[in-house]
Amino acid sequence: MDIALLLISIGSLPLLLALRIYLVLPAHSAAPSPRRKENETCSLGVFLGSGGHTAEMIALISTLDMTRYTPRTYVHCRGDDMSLRLVSAFESRQTGDPNNIHHLSLPRARKVGQGKLSTFQSGLKTLRVALWYTFLRPLLKDPSRPWVEVLLINGPGTCVVLVAVAWIRRIIGLSYTRIIYVESFARVTSLSLSGKILKPFVDVFIVQWPDAAGKGQAVFKTEPNKHESGNGVEEDKVQTDKTNKKSTVAMPTNGRVRYLGWLI
């Protein structure tokens, strides 16, 4: 009967979605980044997770050439005035048009120690706000461009929502936000909860201690780079071409955890 056919079709939608997500995981689809000219710019999103997360994030972005990364959007959690103060102090040291600096305030998705049900409810609220500001509104303005081209995150919880929303464009095949996750310097032998959740879904996942993602999980900058291929695992050396300055960080490592030393 037609109803049965309909039910089967509807029932298969989640499967198809799961397949699509699986196929576009950074581990499987390593679309190279678009090449940019020296004088081009790149829009940047920076998540400020409060407290130590924000302090580490500002230490990280202070190493960037901010004339390249503009406009910039800082995402903080509602009520986190400390992060706003720190980032304002940071931005006051930058040159460039202040109109290119944006702030987005998100309701907090999860407070430390919050239960599962209430995390789910507050997460939905965060999701609504994030959907509008980081997906729908940018889509209505200019469907060809994602909200930001590169997003930097380092936890905690609320940034999971940002990644989930950023994935919509990836799933439907539009140009998408590339995401870099930097695990905290404080994580020596285990990942944070948001790190564990997000590891397969970000383009670059960096730890600052070699065993933070578990023993033997991280790809070292100076060691052979294990690369999964269709027929199994093959080893290929990280390029050491002296003429190419960028070769020490072999890109991309396709969903693998990277350890590059201390970044902050």
Add this chain to the structure above:
Amino acid sequence: MSTKPSSSDPTSLLITVGSTLFPELTSAVLTRAFARILVDAGIKRLVVQYGKAKLPWELIMRLDLAVDALGQAERTVRPFDSDDGEDEREIHFQVKRFVDDFDGVVASVDAVISHAGSGSIMTALRNGKKLLVVPNTSLMDNHQAELADVLNAQGYLTVSSVDELYKAVPGWLALQDRLREFPQQDPTIFRRVVDEVAGF
């Protein structure tokens, strides 16, 4: 910014718990007994940044601290002073709930006792300060203690506990330049990663 641990004997000390609640530490150090230990060790100025903790009542009463609306107070006290005693050695107490210019406060002291937060640890070490870390063992997911332990094993800092603090502090303050110099940030690593991802 100095990168070497100070070679002379420390005379000023910062105790910091960042934005956390760590009453076991803040209560242990805001006492007359601890002030005596510090005075004996040559400390003349103490700054305590106590975060979300309540100031111990004993301190407010015995030291007669007047705490303002921002949770700040300062006073010079003679911790050995008693009815029959003649010991007039002093220590200047400054308590603050939070500090805006943390880097500046760290730079202004000779030594730091800190909770195990990575931010506080980095700031103290990058400023070349002698550092004693007291991890908060009441935290559920105590990954912070791991950071303190690994940096201790690598020779950058000393680790103690609230229970051992009174015993550990004089020896730690007397340590001479045995700690390893902490590396400054390498600004090229993260920049290269982001530039690569962005396509520069």
